[in-house]
Amino acid sequence: MDALEKRLLDDFQRDFPLVPEPYAEIARRLGTDEATVIATLERFREAGVISRVGAVFRPHRAGASTLAAMAVPEDRLQEVADLVSAYEAVNHNYEREHRFNLWFVVTGADDAAVRAVLDDIAGRTGLEVLDLPMIEDYHLDLGFPLQWT
Amino acid sequence: MDLTLLSEPDLRLIAAVQRGLPLTSRPYRDIGRRIGMDESEVIAAVRRLLELRVINRLGVVVRHHELGYTANAMVAWDIPDDQVAEVGRCMGSFEFVTLCYRRERRPPAWPYNLYCMVHGREREAVMAQVDHLARACGLDEMPRAVLFSGRRFKQRGAVYRDDPDRESAA
Numbered sequence: 069m070d071a072l073e074k075r076l077l078d079d080f081q082r083d084f085p086l087v088p089e090p091y092a093e094i095a096r097r098l099g100t101d102e103a104t105v106i107a108t109l110e111r112f113r114e115a116g117v118i119s120r121v122g123a124v125f126r127p128h129r130a131g132a133s134t135l136a137a138m139a140v141p142e143d144r145l146q147e148v149a150d151l152v153s154a155y156e157a158v159n160h161n162y163e164r165e166h167r168f169n170l171w172f173v174v175t176g177a178d179d180a181a182v183r184a185v186l187d188d189i190a191g192r193t194g195l196e197v198l199d200l201p202m203i204e205d206y207h208l209d210l211g212f213p214l215q216w217t
Numbered sequence: 218m219d220l221t222l223l224s225e226p227d228l229r230l231i232a233a234v235q236r237g238l239p240l241t242s243r244p245y246r247d248i249g250r251r252i253g254m255d256e257s258e259v260i261a262a263v264r265r266l267l268e269l270r271v272i273n274r275l276g277v278v279v280r281h282h283e284l285g286y287t288a289n290a291m292v293a294w295d296i297p298d299d300q301v302a303e304v305g306r307c308m309g310s311f312e313f314v315t316l317c318y319r320r321e322r323r324p325p326a327w328p329y330n331l332y333c334m335v336h337g338r339e340r341e342a343v344m345a346q347v348d349h350l351a352r353a354c355g356l357d358e359m360p361r362a363v364l365f366s367g368r369r370f371k372q373r374g375a376v377y378r379d380d381p382d383r384e385s386a387a
Contacts, residue, residue: 084238120236
């Protein structure tokens with residue numbers, strides 16, 4: 069990556085210009101022209117380096133959700149993971165390296181709906197499901213500085 | 218912010234910018250044409266949604282995995298309840314921390330109450346960041362568990378719910 073490409077990825081993860089010609093404004097700050105900025109962003113998008121130029125939203129506060137964790141015997145992990153992923157209410161499901169090795173997010177209209185999904189999973193698998201609801205969010209998403217070395 | 222309090226034009230705008238700004242000379246004008254707003258109205262509405270913090274940030278959304286950031290760890294800490302808010306704000310202020318939440322404990326199996334997500338190109342880098350975080354926020358003696366991610370069985374961001382490019386939220 070050249071210096072222009074790195075700055076394009078690093079410097080504009082937030083505070084994108086709110087002016088009629090934002091890519092021309094970015095070009096002005098980077099000492100290049102609008103066509104180069106647009107072409108470079110198009111190339112990044114095609115290569116999958118960026119997903120988009122756009123808005124990142126705060127998590128939706130309406131409805132209920134929780135983080136759940138299970139300690140699944142290794143030889144059952146794929147089977148249990150597939151069972152969990154099949155629920156419409158589950159929208160992330162990851163393996164993590166720990167005795168608690170399956171982590172997923174459950175969402176629903178209210179707490180009772182979320183609880184019902186957790187109970188159903190526990191009942192069908194015969195395994196305990198930890199319910200870890202959020203109390204407070206401390207994070208401000210300001211983008212992510214990249215390290216190029 | 219409850220999205221049900223937003224106006225119909227705001228909701229249309231959110232749906233339009235969520236998929237991304239067009240890579241054209243006048244992206245706000247072009248979005249406005251799709252949803253029946255003029256360019257200055259689109260810019261004003263985006264500014265308002267940023268101020269309300271409905272939109273967290275507007276800009277380039279980088280896919281870290283594709284740039285080689287393949288190591289990521291969820292770090293869970295056991296912090297005394299009367300210190301957790303202060304520590305959480307300390308951790309959440311670091312740019313390399315991409316999520317930071319307080320959650321209910323489930324002792325004895327799971328005594329931890331504060332979570333943060335750290336991304337890096339390799340494990341050693343992630344562990345160094347975690348050590349740095351522990352020192353900076355005065356947590357050297359605090360019990361913690363570092364859980365590197367393995368297989369991704371399902372990743373789907375619901376509309377408005379969370380960012381599909383990010384790890385997890387709840």
